Amino acid sequence: MICIHWKGPLQLQQAYLIAIFGPHGPDVHQVPARVVRPGSSLGAISVDDLVAVLCPKGPLRMLVETAQERNEPIFPALIYSSAMIWMVGMANPAINAEPTNEETDEEAHQSEGSALAGDWAEPETQVSSGMNRSYSTEDDLDEEDRGVKLGLGDFIFYSVLVGKAATTGGDWNTTLACFVAILIGLCLTLLLLAIFKKALPALPISITFGLVFYFSTDNLVRPFMDNLAAHQFYI
Amino acid sequence: MTAAVFFGCAFIAFGPAFSLFIFTIAKDPLRVIILIAGAFFWLVSLLLSSLVWFIATKATNAQDLTLQKDLLIFGCMFSVILQEVFRFAYYRLLRKANEGLAAISEEDGPPLSVREMAYVSGLGFGIMSGAFSMINTLSDSLGPGTVGLFGDSQYYFITSGVTSIALTLLHTFWGVVFFEGCERKRWWVIAVVLCLHLMVTSLSLLNPFYVGSVPPVYAIMLLMAVWAFFSSGGSLHNITLLWTCRKSNTETSS
Numbered sequence: 001m002i003c004i005h006w007k008g009p010l011q012l013q014q015a016y017l018i019a020i021f022g023p024h025g026p027d028v029h030q031v032p033a034r035v036v037r038p039g040s041s042l043g044a045i046s047v048d049d050l051v052a053v054l055c056p057k058g059p060l061r062m063l064v065e066t067a068q069e070r071n072e073p074i075f076p077a078l079i080y081s082s083a084m085i086w087m088v089g090m091a092n093p094a095i096n097a098e099p100t101n102e103e104t105d106e107e108a109h110q111s112e113g114s115a116l117a118g119d120w121a122e123p124e125t126q127v128s129s130g131m132n133r134s135y136s137t138e139d140d141l142d143e144e145d146r147g148v149k150l151g152l153g154d155f156i157f158y159s160v161l162v163g164k165a166a167t168t169g170g171d172w173n174t175t176l177a178c179f180v181a182i183l184i185g186l187c188l189t190l191l192l193l194a195i196f197k198k199a200l201p202a203l204p205i206s207i208t209f210g211l212v213f214y215f216s217t218d219n220l221v222r223p224f225m226d227n228l229a230a231h232q233f234y235i
Numbered sequence: 236m237t238a239a240v241f242f243g244c245a246f247i248a249f250g251p252a253f254s255l256f257i258f259t260i261a262k263d264p265l266r267v268i269i270l271i272a273g274a275f276f277w278l279v280s281l282l283l284s285s286l287v288w289f290i291a292t293k294a295t296n297a298q299d300l301t302l303q304k305d306l307l308i309f310g311c312m313f314s315v316i317l318q319e320v321f322r323f324a325y326y327r328l329l330r331k332a333n334e335g336l337a338a339i340s341e342e343d344g345p346p347l348s349v350r351e352m353a354y355v356s357g358l359g360f361g362i363m364s365g366a367f368s369m370i371n372t373l374s375d376s377l378g379p380g381t382v383g384l385f386g387d388s389q390y391y392f393i394t395s396g397v398t399s400i401a402l403t404l405l406h407t408f409w410g411v412v413f414f415e416g417c418e419r420k421r422w423w424v425i426a427v428v429l430c431l432h433l434m435v436t437s438l439s440l441l442n443p444f445y446v447g448s449v450p451p452v453y454a455i456m457l458l459m460a461v462w463a464f465f466s467s468g469g470s471l472h473n474i475t476l477l478w479t480c481r482k483s484n485t486e487t488s489s
Contacts, residue, residue, distance in 0.1 A: 172370040177278055180363070184275045187268055216282055224285040227307055229372055232391070232442035234398055234435070235281075235314045235364070 042161060042207050049201040148190060154202045158182050161210045165218075173225055174217045181213035182206045241376045244396035248369045252362050252403045259354075265347060266355050273325060273359020273410075280321040281367065284314035308440060315436050318360070319429045322410065325356055326417050349418055350411070350467050357410015361403035369399040388443040398439065401452050405435065408459035415466045431455060 165178040185206030193200050228235065260266045288310035295302055329352045337345035347355075372395050383389035409428050416424025435455060441447040 172374055173367055176363075176366055176370065180271060180274050180278055183271050187272065213278070213282075216286075220285040220289050221281060224281075224288050224310065225367060225371065228311070229368070229395075231304075231307065232395065232398075232439065233307070233311055234368060234402055234439040235284075235311050235318070 042157065042211065045157065046201070046204040046207040049203040148193070150202060154206075157203055158206060158210070161207065161214070165214050171218065171222050173221060174214060177213045177217040177221070178210050181209040185209040238377065240392050241373060244369075244376060244392050245373055247393070247396035248365060248373075248399040248403075251400055252358065252365060255358060255407075256362070260358070266351070269329070269347070269352060269355045270359040270362070273356040274363035276321045276325045276356075277318060277360045277363040280317040281314060284310060284317045287313055311436050311440075312433060315432050316429070319413075319425070319432060322356075322360065322413055323417070323425070326414055329356065349414055353411045353414030354407065354467070356414070357407040358403075360410060361406030364406055365399040365403035368402065369395060388445070390445060391443075394442070394445050394449060397449060398452065401449075401456050402435070405432075405452075405456050405459055408456070408463035411463040412459070412466050431459070 161182065162175060162178050165175045166172075185208070186202070189200060189202055189205050192205075256270070260270055288306065291306050291309070292303060295306065297303065330349075333345045333347060333349070333352065336347075372392065376392050382391050388394075409432065412424060413428050416422070416428070435452055438448045438451050
């Protein structure tokens with residue numbers, strides 16, 4: 001807790017956040033399927049995410065812009081920060097050495113890549129951990145301020161999808177395929193982040209890939225691989 | 236079937252690949268990304284070939300068992316061809332991406348050499364291929380049951396593990412050799428890799444006659460290991476330096 005709200009080793013912060021938020025994924029499956037169907041709700045949430053981030057009056061976009069105007073960081077417990085340094089648009093050391101007039105620094109070399117995800121808030125509990133965003137900045141004041149930041153709700157939705165694949169069907173190939181598809185979706189999202197340099201939703205591409213590969217692996221690849229394993233053929 | 240079978244086969248099938256990952260890939264994020272993307276390309280090729288097989292089985296009589304087996308063999312061969320096509324497509328993608336990264340990088344030259352990309356992408360293909368072949372079998376090995384009650388071979392699990400790791404390493408070597416062949420525009424190398432892959436799959440069609448399938452696959456794997464070593468710049472000189480633990484003459488003292 002200290003290293004999230006104050007200072008501490010980045011790896012410890014990352015490990016703690018993953019350990020706390022990762023296992024929430026399969027919890028969604030405790031809700032009976034007639035109340036919430038994980039597949040369609042994931043699709044709906046990623047559409048909502050797209051709208052909330054990219055529309056000019058979308059709530060998450062306004063959150064990001066307000067935080068940047070006020071020059072405040074987003075509440076640290078809602079964000080997972082990687083220490084990865086982008087090769088694209090690396091900070092010019094000369095700029096960083098200038099006296100820190102905060103407004104000019106912000107305008108001059110902050111690359112505003114932000115990825116936001118959907119707002120996962122249950123009506124009863126008003127959980128605020130659904131605010132998700134990620135952005136990359138070239139400040140090197142803190143190791144935390146460098147690199148890409150990804151919202152924690154994104155982790156939850158990714159693990160919901162993988163958890164669904166793991167708990168239904170009992171086929172490990174499907175789980176593995178979902179896992180790889182989500183990772184590739186994340187890579188593509190970060191690539192778009194580097195190209196467009198503004199707030200981007202982190203969910204749609206990953207969830208789309210994940211869902212596509214979940215259904216196709218479950219229905220097409222599974223019978224093929226089962227037959228191959230039964231005869232012990234290798235491809 | 237016991238936990239011993241599970242752990243033994245798991246370590247046989249995934250041990251070398253896992254250690255290759257830990258020692259050579261895990262520390263560099265760019266290599267990890269290329270590994271996962273390679274796994275993704277293999278997955279897409281498998282998906283398309285499964286689609287073709289699925290359509291073929293639905294379009295034909297499901298009761299005719301010999302026809303279904305022939306369709307499965309056709310599916311295997313088609314999948315192998317598609318895997319090599321996707322390996323070539325991945326090569327083209329990596330070359331383009333490398334040029335792009337080199338243009339915007341601060342250092343001189345691209346961040347990853349073609350040989351590194353060849354190795355990592357081959358390992359990505361191999362890990363995915365081995366994982367898809369093996370993890371369902373592994374999870375079944377934990378459950379109740381006895382292998383061989385209906386006259387099947389009792390060596391099912393161990394031969395599965397052994398063949399999986401052979402395939403993983405073969406994909407790695409094929410990746411190295413394939414990319415080198417593409418770089419030097421030696422198209423016969425691609426044809427040879429495709430033929431060897433088809434040969435390995437055909438050998439697996441002999442299962443459960445394991446004497447006919449496992450040793451030849453390992454022989455091909457050793458051959459590919461030697462070819463990949465020399466193709467990626469190794470030489471007998473390097474090996475002698477390695478064994479005598481001497482630094483090479485061209486290193487300067489700093």
